[in-house]
Amino acid sequence: MKPVRTRFAPSPTGFLHVGGIRTALFAWLVARQAGGQFILRFEDTDKKREVEGAREHLIKSLRDLGLEYDEGPDIGGPYAPYTQSERLESYQRWAQRLIEAGRAYADPYTPEQVQGFREAAQAAKQPFLYRNHRPENPPAWDGSQPLRFKAEPKAYTRTDAVMGELTTGPEVIDDFVLIKSDGYPTYNFAHIVDDAEMEITHVMRGQEFLSSTPNYLNLYEALGLEAPILAHLPHIMNEAGNKKLGKRDGAKDVLDYIRDGYLPEAMINFIASMGWNDGTEQEIFTRDELIAKFSLDHVQRSGARFDERRLEWMNGAYIRELALDDLFDRVTDFWPPEAADYDDDYRKKVLGLIQERLKFFTELPQLTTFFFADLPLNPELIAGNKQLKKFDASELGNWLEQTKASLLDSDFSVGDLTDRLNALLEATGQKPGVLFSLIRIATTQAPASPGLADTMAVLGRDRTLARIDAQLSKL
Ligand code: GLU
Numbered sequence: 001m002k003p004v005r006t007r008f009a010p011s012p013t014g015f016l017h018v019g020g021i022r023t024a025l026f027a028w029l030v031a032r033q034a035g036g037q038f039i040l041r042f043e044d045t046d047k048k049r050e051v052e053g054a055r056e057h058l059i060k061s062l063r064d065l066g067l068e069y070d071e072g073p074d075i076g077g078p079y080a081p082y083t084q085s086e087r088l089e090s091y092q093r094w095a096q097r098l099i100e101a102g103r104a105y106a107d108p109y110t111p112e113q114v115q116g117f118r119e120a121a122q123a124a125k126q127p128f129l130y131r132n133h134r135p136e137n138p139p140a141w142d143g144s145q146p147l148r149f150k151a152e153p154k155a156y157t158r159t160d161a162v163m164g165e166l167t168t169g170p171e172v173i174d175d176f177v178l179i180k181s182d183g184y185p186t187y188n189f190a191h192i193v194d195d196a197e198m199e200i201t202h203v204m205r206g207q208e209f210l211s212s213t214p215n216y217l218n219l220y221e222a223l224g225l226e227a228p229i230l231a232h233l234p235h236i237m238n239e240a241g242n243k244k245l246g247k248r249d250g251a252k253d254v255l256d257y258i259r260d261g262y263l264p265e266a267m268i269n270f271i272a273s274m275g276w277n278d279g280t281e282q283e284i285f286t287r288d289e290l291i292a293k294f295s296l297d298h299v300q301r302s303g304a305r306f307d308e309r310r311l312e313w314m315n316g317a318y319i320r321e322l323a324l325d326d327l328f329d330r331v332t333d334f335w336p337p338e339a340a341d342y343d344d345d346y347r348k349k350v351l352g353l354i355q356e357r358l359k360f361f362t363e364l365p366q367l368t369t370f371f372f373a374d375l376p377l378n379p380e381l382i383a384g385n386k387q388l389k390k391f392d393a394s395e396l397g398n399w400l401e402q403t404k405a406s407l408l409d410s411d412f413s414v415g416d417l418t419d420r421l422n423a424l425l426e427a428t429g430q431k432p433g434v435l436f437s438l439i440r441i442a443t444t445q446a447p448a449s450p451g452l453a454d455t456m457a458v459l460g461r462d463r464t465l466a467r468i469d470a471q472l473s474k475l
Helices: 018-033 054-064 088-100 111-123 187-197 207-222 254-259 264-272 287-293 308-321 324-330 337-341 344-354 361-372 393-407 414-428 432-444 452-459 461-473
Strands: 005-008 037-040 104-106 147-149 156-160 164-168 177-179 202-206 229-233
Touching (some): 018 287, 037 054, 088 147, 202 207, 337 361, 432 461
Antiparallel strands (some): 104 147
């Protein structure tokens, strides 16, 4: 058995979104599971589409998500170079072999001539195929013309590791360009040469490549190569599930998620679950569990839905599992500016209170600012509260006065505060939904907060009482 070698082969044409990362992740998982190698290769033969900085960005995305690769453009390896534009000599060598075997020819036509063929086919209601126009005496290939593959049309039945058995007829096989007139190979040619030279055993890629596969199989045969195991991954669909996820439906740069405070391990879990499950109801998988349990035959064939709320939920689930100290270290850059005046001890207490509800780190200011600064009084919080708007100001004022009186000699421990709050329920004859909402609003000016006694204990006596006074003066 050959050692398993998989690769991620992005073109440096932009940022990496969840779909790209999923391809990388599945390839990484297959390699790690088998104790094999995972390789990064840049496919940069389309110079017009290249985006400045994209290479660094791709590398950073893989690193930040923990998808470490064993060989790649920046770290080298036994099959270097790992960048297609540095491998032109290889493509020339393989192209020569095809020419010598009579399986490649110089394309003598101008774009206008090709357009003419295309239109003629259209007019005759025939599919357009280059191979119907093979030149009888092609010129010798001098590099100024495209070099075209001379296909041998035939039917294929093949097994895709995800899509299962697929059958196609000879009509889908055509003469495609191997090397363009600018001297660069096409993706169609280059990836086959590279995968062969780099001894890649499994190719994972998006289903958009499915329709080209019969042509690739034809080329593998012409080159005398055995095709690797092919696994075509279903599209990632938008949230509604009715079209391919695009930038407009939130196909965000994965690094943006990291910047917004999503945990790499939650991202990986979420991305793995887009199109894959282990056949049980389990949703949370550690990295090691994914490596152990992943299998291509559990990848679904239909499109996987991108559900950002599920990502939020999952990230929250990971946050809840973190030890407080670990979480504290990770949120360093996300505190509201007002937190700068407080020591680690206080911040940690605050963090401990909101850990349960934190879904991603950029929510931190919204959930915690009132612990560090007095928010402006917001009359809407009472006026818009279903329970409280039924009462008039004097009644609310009364309850707040009672609260104040009761808190004056509290030691502000959670236990003592809890007892006093419960006693106040009895004294006022109100439900928690009424009385505690009122006290919560008065002491936080926020629409939501952690448990009331916990919150007041962290805020402390002076701040709590001062805020109740402020609310009283505005009722
Ligand atoms: N360079 C191709 C892309 O970015 C890779 C396809 C493949 O993995 O073979 O889509």
